[in-house]
Amino acid sequence: MIPAQPQQPKISVTQSPEYRENYANSVQVRVSVWDFFLVFGLVHQESPDAVNIQNTQGIYLSPQQAKALCNILGQNIAQYEQTFGPIALDPQQPLPIPQGPIH
Template sequence: MSQQKTNAEPKLNLSSTPDYREGYANSVQVRMSVWDFMLVFGTMNQEAPDELTIKNFQGVYLSPQQAKALLNVLSHNLSQYEQTFGTIALDQQLPTAGGPVH
């Protein structure tokens, strides 16, 4: 009996769990350990010049491999976005690499 190799991609079935939800985040904190990365999503609001409030609503753990895959997908999509709509400018007052990313 001969074995046939197929190069066909597997069929992808997407579904949502009953507790699936979507939300808007303008704050993302990135935490990491030797085992995983954690993305903490929240909403940031500045009600006074000297006070910034962040309300975290979801934490997502990723394996290092999945974090790298996410980096690649985001990089590719951001490049396409900028080609279509123009360069995205970042606020120079954002925290530097030493702290959480918001």
């Protein structure tokens, strides 16, 4: 007799009343043996020699969730670059003009 395969649970996603969406152009990562702490914020260059980072949100992740996030971001970045071209990290390089559909 072949054992029955366990059924996948039905997943329901909802948003709590506290749910918010924000933009961040800065992320800092702090690591401990128990978790990863991601601090998101906004960078403002107020003058050529002064940069201000305003932290807006901190998120704790378990090491397992941090690794899962790393994997899914890697997959999505590869897909993005395949569609729109390489993402330049050097701020002195001009950004490429995206080609293709934008969702």
